[in-house]
Amino acid sequence: MFRDAALVAGKDLRVEWRSRVGAQQVLPFALVVLVIFAFALDANHNLLQTAAAGLYWVAVLFAGVLTVQRSFALEAADGLRDGLRLSGLDPAGIFLGKAAAVAGQLAVLEIFLAGGIAVLYSASLHGVVLLVLSAVLATIGLAAAGTVYGIVAAGLGVRETLLPLLLLPVVAPVLLAAGKVWEITLQSGPGAWGWMRILVIFAVVYLAAGVLAFGPLLEES
Amino acid sequence: MRRLLGIGSALGLTLTAILGLFITPPDRVMGTLVRLLYVHPSVAWVAYLAFGVTALACICYLWPRTRAPFWDRLAVSSAEIGVVFCALTLATGSIWGRPTWGVWWAWDARLTTTALLLALFIGYLALRRVTVDPGARARRSAVAGLVAFADVPIVHMSVVWWNTLHQPATVLRPSLASPTVSGSMAWTLLLSFVSFTLLYGWLLMHRYQNSVLESRLEDEGMEIALAERWAEAVPSGAGR
Amino acid sequence: MAEAVLLRNVVALAGRFPVLAGADLTVAPGQVVLLRGANGAGKTSLLRLCAGLLPVASGQAVVLGEDLGLDRRGARRRVGLLGHATGLYDDLSVRDNVRFSVRAGGGSAREADAALALVGLTGRLADTAASRLSAGQRRRTALASVVARRPELWLLDEPYAGLDADARALLDGLVTAAVEGGASVIIASHEAGQVEELAQRTVTVAGGRTTESVLVP
Numbered sequence: 001m002f003r004d005a006a007l008v009a010g011k012d013l014r015v016e017w018r019s020r021v022g023a024q025q026v027l028p029f030a031l032v033v034l035v036i037f038a039f040a041l042d043a044n045h046n047l048l049q050t051a052a053a054g055l056y057w058v059a060v061l062f063a064g065v066l067t068v069q070r071s072f073a074l075e076a077a078d079g080l081r082d083g084l085r086l087s088g089l090d091p092a093g094i095f096l097g098k099a100a101a102v103a104g105q106l107a108v109l110e111i112f113l114a115g116g117i118a119v120l121y122s123a124s125l126h127g128v129v130l131l132v133l134s135a136v137l138a139t140i141g142l143a144a145a146g147t148v149y150g151i152v153a154a155g156l157g158v159r160e161t162l163l164p165l166l167l168l169p170v171v172a173p174v175l176l177a178a179g180k181v182w183e184i185t186l187q188s189g190p191g192a193w194g195w196m197r198i199l200v201i202f203a204v205v206y207l208a209a210g211v212l213a214f215g216p217l218l219e220e221s
Numbered sequence: 222m223r224r225l226l227g228i229g230s231a232l233g234l235t236l237t238a239i240l241g242l243f244i245t246p247p248d249r250v251m252g253t254l255v256r257l258l259y260v261h262p263s264v265a266w267v268a269y270l271a272f273g274v275t276a277l278a279c280i281c282y283l284w285p286r287t288r289a290p291f292w293d294r295l296a297v298s299s300a301e302i303g304v305v306f307c308a309l310t311l312a313t314g315s316i317w318g319r320p321t322w323g324v325w326w327a328w329d330a331r332l333t334t335t336a337l338l339l340a341l342f343i344g345y346l347a348l349r350r351v352t353v354d355p356g357a358r359a360r361r362s363a364v365a366g367l368v369a370f371a372d373v374p375i376v377h378m379s380v381v382w383w384n385t386l387h388q389p390a391t392v393l394r395p396s397l398a399s400p401t402v403s404g405s406m407a408w409t410l411l412l413s414f415v416s417f418t419l420l421y422g423w424l425l426m427h428r429y430q431n432s433v434l435e436s437r438l439e440d441e442g443m444e445i446a447l448a449e450r451w452a453e454a455v456p457s458g459a460g461r
Numbered sequence: 462m463a464e465a466v467l468l469r470n471v472v473a474l475a476g477r478f479p480v481l482a483g484a485d486l487t488v489a490p491g492q493v494v495l496l497r498g499a500n501g502a503g504k505t506s507l508l509r510l511c512a513g514l515l516p517v518a519s520g521q522a523v524v525l526g527e528d529l530g531l532d533r534r535g536a537r538r539r540v541g542l543l544g545h546a547t548g549l550y551d552d553l554s555v556r557d558n559v560r561f562s563v564r565a566g567g568g569s570a571r572e573a574d575a576a577l578a579l580v581g582l583t584g585r586l587a588d589t590a591a592s593r594l595s596a597g598q599r600r601r602t603a604l605a606s607v608v609a610r611r612p613e614l615w616l617l618d619e620p621y622a623g624l625d626a627d628a629r630a631l632l633d634g635l636v637t638a639a640v641e642g643g644a645s646v647i648i649a650s651h652e653a654g655q656v657e658e659l660a661q662r663t664v665t666v667a668g669g670r671t672t673e674s675v676l677v678p
Contacts, residue, residue: 004565007561007564007565011550011553011557011561014553014557015550015552015553018552018553018590019552074550077546077551079544079545079546079547079548080546080548080549080550082509082514082542082544082546082548083548083562085514085534085537086512086513086514086537086540086542087562087565087566088537088538088565088566088567089565148368149365149368152348152361152364152365152368153348156351156352157351158351162344162347162348162351165340165343165344165347166344166347166348166365166369168340169337169340169341169344169369169372170341170368170369170372172337172376173372173375173376173378198375198378201375201378202375205371205372205375206368209367209368209371213364213368216360216364217360217361217364219533219534220357220360220361353476353477354474354475354476354477355477356516439477442477443477443479446477446478446479447472447479447482450478450479450482450668450669451482451668451669451670452668453501453502453667453668453669
């Protein structure tokens with residue numbers, strides 16, 4: 001299973017490297033989202049600084065949906081899903097590989113976005129350990145849930161609109177918990193570890209769901 | 222059975238309405254508004270019940286030993302009713318909240334979880350509508366339904382840590398004669414719970430029946446499609 | 462092992478449409494069977510069913526000893542499907558595509574490169590992105606992936622489409638070699654000529670069903 005996962009993750013990342021869609025389209029999009037928030041909040045300096053954590057995670061979420069869409073667009077072309085099914089790869093491995101590739105791309109994005117809020121919203125990024133740890137957990141959860149819903153919506157012509165509808169309500173707790181951790185950490189407040197628990201549970205639940213359900217769902221799509 | 226449920230719920234609801242609107246006293250603090258008490262919690266209860274039934278049906282469908290179309294039809298029927306009642310819950314809650322708290326909406330634990338629950342199941346129904354093949358639809362939505370439902374405790378857990386404005390549960394107390402809900406109000410509340418549950422059962426049976434008829438329609442369509450397919454063979458065989 | 466492929470009254474659905482409406486097919490090990498039929502008759506569906514990609518709605522389907530009604534995935538590793546779609550990742554090079562496909566099936570990168578050499582995709586061509594290839598070259602790439610797997614059952618769907626004379630000869634050579642190695646082959650093709658030389662039987666597909674097989678001497 002893990003060997004197959006590594007193979008699939010490698011393939012997905014190699015495609016991303018060659019096509020550079022993530023770097024040239026998704027990242028700028030996410031940064032633009034940050035800018036648009038500033039417009040919406042009337043560039044109110046204090047407000048932006050206070051809300052920086054929450055806005056950051058909303059931007060990550062939107063970028064995450066796009067990244068998952070892209071991950072499944074790879075196999076949307078004729079014959080590629082058949083190829084995956086015929087390949088002999090363990091479906092659980094395919095799931096982990098795809099989720100890992102999404103997580104990897106999101107991680108890079110998040111680093112850039114963190115720089116974005118530091119610059120655009122004057123957020124001071126201390127407490128790096130907590131920030132990174134929560135981001136890692138949240139990213140794993142987002143990638144896992146996204147990949148599960150990606151395969152649920154794959155093969156349906158309406159994937160572009162259905163996937164956000166399915167995914168965003170589901171990952172709301174991640175947004176909430178990660179946003180809280182970042183908010184608390186950026187303001188140097190207490191109580192961040194409780195929210196971390198939610199991130200862990202979410203990640204575990206959706207990794208398990210994906211490993212179990214990806215095989216049957218791949219056959220259906 | 223269905224007729225019994227129908228009559229039972231109609232009777233129960235009428236009685237609840239009469240009791241609720243006219244006979245029971247207005248609350249000291251909330252006044253006449255308290256009469257929503259006989260609608261809102263029951264409707265919320267039915268919504269949660271309906272989604273619970275859907276989740277259970279999804280599990281039973283996916284479990285190899287109990288797999289049968291019955292569970293798939295039950296899942297979608299219950300989900301549709303659940304969505305309606307969930308929307309009603311939010312609406313009645315909003316109506317109650319406006320005069321009481323001064324806002325149409327508040328971001329407390331219960332409201333937010335319910336709103337997300339509604340979104341999750343609208344997504345479930347959207348997924349079903351888009352998938353055409355009945356077998357694939359059943360399997361795909363069973364998994365999606367379960368995965369969505371697994372999210373509910375997580376959502377609840379995370380949201381409950383916010384400040385909550387929502388009233389603590391008033392009925393689930395040891396004695397019915399407690400200061401918050403007492404006497405005739407308590408009995409009316411109980412009656413409304415029962416009546417709405419009966420209504421749920423009645424609606425569920427009707428919707429399930431619809432499902433069965435839909436599948437029958439699909440099967441007959443299949444017979445016709447097979448015949449047409451065979452007919453294609455005739456001209457091409459003749460001309461070789 | 463008895464037959465390589467045994468289909469009896471198989472019905473297969475795509476949505477609600479019965480693409481196969483009671484098909485029968487028997488293929489012995491080492492046999493080459495030609496599928497004939499008009500467009501839309503069900504040839505592609507028949508091949509896909511044998512690959513385990515199409516669920517069996519009713520009837521009996523046994524491929525390479527695996528009952529497809531029980532588990533569609535059973536025979537997949539031992540089957541090689543060359544279909545209409547070439548199944549290539551546009552952004553990846555020829556070499557990357559074939560390597561991924563081969564390693565997914567448990568092979569090594571070296572086997573992949575050997576297969577590429579076999580189909581004549583070497584040098585600079587092997588490092589070209591799949592999107593820049595001609596249709597014929599894409600076919601060859603897909604063929605390389607199939608060859609490297611050494612399948613026991615070859616399923617070829619219009620394999621000659623888009624291939625020039627050299628490539629056709631190459632394909633014939635590879636198929637012949639595979640048959641000599643004991644593999645069975647089912648080819649769906651409109652074109653006469655080369656295929657007839659290889660095939661020992663012809664099965665006509667019409668309206669989702671199969672009819673008379675004619676022995677080609």
